Amino acid sequence: MKHASLRPVLTLLAVAAVAGAAVVGLLPGYWIFLATSVLITAIALQSLGLVTGRTGMIALCQMSFAGVGAWTVGYLNVAEAPGGLALWIVLGGLAAVPLGVAIGLPALRLRGINLAIVTLSFAVAFDAILATITFPGQVNFLAVARPAIFDSDSGYFIFVLIVYALIAAALELLARSRLGAAWLAIRHSERAAAAHGVSIPMAKLSAFAISAFIAGVSGGLLAGYLGTLVSENFSMMQSLVLFAVATMAGAHLAEGAIIGGILVTMFPELLRRLDLAQDIGNVLFALGATQALSTGETIAETFRRLKHMLARRLGREREITAAAAPLGDLPAPVGRASGPALQISGLTVSYGRVVALDSVDLTVPAGSVVGLIGPNGAGKSTFIDAVTGFLESYEGEVRLEGRPLEGQPAHRRALGGVRRTWQTTRIAPELTVGAYLDLAAGHGGGPALDDAQRNAVLAWLGCPDPATPVAQVDAGTRRLLDVAGVVAARPAVVLLDEPAAGQSYQETLALGQRIAEIPELFGSAVLLVEHDMDLVRSACSSVTVLDFGRVIAAGPPARTLEEAEVKKAYLGIEEERASA
């Protein structure tokens, strides 16, 4: 574990300790009671922030998971199970996990709105079930037992605070892991995440499972807090309100969850003191959530932005600096056998009657840069989609270093050694440059590069240093970052889709040079899709020309680009460009 990533965790724990001491030391009993409620709600909100805020899926049944946790704790309490509340809440959380996975499963590969419908109908169904099951112990008036040393109001506050801090710290670590980066990437673009070798179903399911666990824990804590519970604690309306508050406050951030918890707990308090009706709270939450969705900024994010602005005013903000490192620090190239790295034969793709690719043959030899050119609509992007596994079906054969790739989903192909970039950059803006590189370079395990190697790859392409947030990187540089990502993975083949689009002439020349160096420095063969003929001439050893889905010419650039048919196809392009 790197020092830099531990620091926020330690900060978080320190803040929790100080805040906890302040609450217990300074506040009267009633406010400690409220503060406990704030923390329990904050834990529930964090579970929601994980699926909704981080991964971008709408979950409307979070309180149902909490209900499972609470009822489990209730049963364990009545059964006088060993281990006490601390163990029971963990078991309660675990009990919610299978449910979370079961509900996540059917919504994995489809549009996000389906998950909203599944979860809402589950919440309604769960209401019906829970309402018929009396909370264990209620009839005999048996309250959930708290651990002896945490029995008082302030004691239980400390107990909940410890659980909150542990969960928040664990989430912070997760957020910085490759899995955390994958969640953000999925929210931004599922295809791009899969192209980095992320298994979308696994990543989504893990988010759902962890989220259900945390929600279950919050339910267990609530059981210990109130002693006995009713099904209304976990009703569908509660889930909906939680969703609105999470959306409003930004529950995927630790401070957002606390803000949300304060809103949920203090609003009734405030309304009571002002002698206003309690239902105003829900109306305000609904408006707040709508407002946050329309501006795209939650309360927590607003605070972060203001903090940045303040830092900039005070001149404390760090400048964006270019990454700097000697070329020697680059990771060693992966040794590859000679022969074809990528071999495509008879590739045919048709949409109904329209044939997008017609029996295309193409070979990328190991250690070479091959160009793929053609006018707009010639089928170049379809070609990349087919090779990298983003099409539902195609005919023909794709072989990577001799192995056929048919039947493998996109993320398997990426892990197997076919990496790609996109015509429009799809990097999640919430990541840092370094986290993005780790995500792109990774193969599923820990970080693939050490600090020096990461710096060297970024410096080689003129990208900013790893700590820079992607949001602050301009569009042109993001395209370079895309290239940095795929080469850092050192796959057998990289497929670059118009990397020079939007670059200046000078930058394009420099990029051409870099692309030409890729086979030597990283051991990867390159298939370059480009419109810029100068770039193709300078970087490629051979070129294939597509027109209307067919190969019309192939060979060394100098000769192929002079052929009459190619010129004719491209003259069309030039006219089109002039008129556009």
Next chain:
Amino acid sequence: MRGTSTFLTISGLACFAGLALAEPAAAAGPTCDGGAISVGAVSTITGPADFSEVPKAAKVVFDAVNADGGVNGCQIDYTISDDKADPAVAAQAARDLIDNRQVVALVGSASLLDCAVNATTYKRQNVLSVQGLGVDAACFNAPSVSPVNVGPYTLTTAMLYYASETLKNEKLCAFFIIIGGTQEAYKQGIANWEKITGRSIHLVDLTLPLQGDLTPYLIKARDAGCDAVLTNQVEPGVVQWVKTAEAQKIDGMNWLFLAPGYTVEVAKALAGTEQPVYVGTEWEPFTETGSTANAEWIAVMEKAGRSLTAFSQGGYLAAVVFLDVLNGIDGPVTRDSVNQALLTMQPKAYDLAGSPYVFGAADRHAPMQATKIMKLEKGAWTVETPDWVVLPSVE
């Protein structure tokens, strides 16, 4: 036996303390050093139901007492807290009343879930509640709550008792909506009837949905050949139930409902029906404005300009009970002295109710065991049983 000896010991001690502390010419009665006597109620006011009429009626009583100079000179400071039928808010409201308002007792609460959520808290914090309207099962199953109403579970027994003993119906059927924690209580209600009468129930269905179409259930009742059907539907459901029965052209069945069905709105909504509809009341029927039992309650409410509903009877009764208890206290009114007075009080009869009210030190309280039966006749409620239907005690 033990109760009596405790009572004697405690009252002996109290007398002793009273003697020891008594100023030479101090009159007996409650005193308040801190100014007012703080009392509270947790009620569902906003959200899916509105029970606010209960605590508001209690407030009318307290206001009247305050206007007359208070209880032995002590003003009563009454706080009503809304729980939105949200357990988290209910818990907060209770703690606010106990910790911040320092209430000596809760009086006239009426909520969908106050008892279920807060009974544990009341026990932990040593506060007692004279519930104005006990709704959830915990209200009748907790040491720190004693409602002034009969409640749906005892009323279940009473309605079945009336159907079998007075209407002489043979095949009794019961359909219940079960929401959190009520299953055991309703089953107990039926079991009590079976024990009292020695009969057995013809059909019990605990699967009525809170919302949705009722046709399948009425078909089921018809096919089972029920003579009388009892359900615990609340207001809108009562109307829906009878209208569905009409739509299915069912006849020859008596429809029995619990107290939530006894409202003027239900009578109006079902003005056109020919179906025999019976309800059991919590107290003296509130629609009988000429009855002497209602006279005092009506006078107080009309003076304050409040409408006459069953809910307001509950709040009124809870407040009156509490005032009687207060007046029996000698010395400072604190949570402890109020608790002692409630725990040791003797059963006391009130005109509004068919059974005497008592709190007492039992583990659970359901002092009210009597109802009056109302029948729907052309859009108005008429009294079927001028005398109280009092349940025999269960062996």
Next chain:
Amino acid sequence: MNALFTSAVAGLTAAGAYALLGVCAVFTYRLVAVVNFTGAAIGTAGTFSMIGFIALGLPLWPAVAAGVAVGTLAGAAIGFVMTRWFSEASATTKAAVTAALLVGIVAMGLRFTGGQHPQEFPTLFPGSAFRLAGVEVTIASVLTIVLAVAFTMLADLFLNRTNIGLHLRALSARPMAAELLGVRVALLSQLVWAVTGAFTTFALMIIAPQRSPDFMSLSLLVVPALAAALVGAFRSFRLALAGGLMIGLIEGLTSAFGSLSQYRSIVPFLVVLAVLLWSQRGARWDEAR
């Protein structure tokens, strides 16, 4: 066997309601690309206004008209929010907005309608149509089914055969592009929202007397409605119609199995689950992501 049939027939009332609301949900999605969680709540608002107007002394049918007008306005109001601020947002964001709005609408609705106090819901079409398997099938339930079928056929015709329909489809697919083609996007979407508001209101007026007529329960009819719409994959009106009828009939059937009927509100969830698992056989990528 006979008991099963009786139970199924008894479920017809609910079936018609779900089908009608399900078809409305598909209509909204296809024309303005929003999965609308407030659908039933909009109709509920209109229905309760009708009761308000009756209480103010308006005769039945003028009150119905006024209620439908309120529902239309409510639909247009939600539509205004959606087109004004979220026309370019993703489908997920739009769904999130309506889910959040539902919280507020239910809170306000409960406030203005006095929680669970009974409201006298006039039966617009009283009486029973015929008797089947020992069950009286009411005119209202026949009417909801007929309306649902009619709406399905009309919507199909409208979208596939008329010029406006084509415009509207273009609009939901690509608002920007449609704007460039000269389609008055904002106005048309507003119109769609208003029309669906009117339609759901009328549907709920027919259904309300047969349901527990409080604001929250009626608003939650959106759950079986969306489940029905999902059966039609938010594309096919006919499948949505079939889905709604199926959910209602299955719910009715549960009452033939004793204690199962307690859990009948699980039916929409199970249907959603089954449909999603079935439609997920092939991998599919989110469009444009």
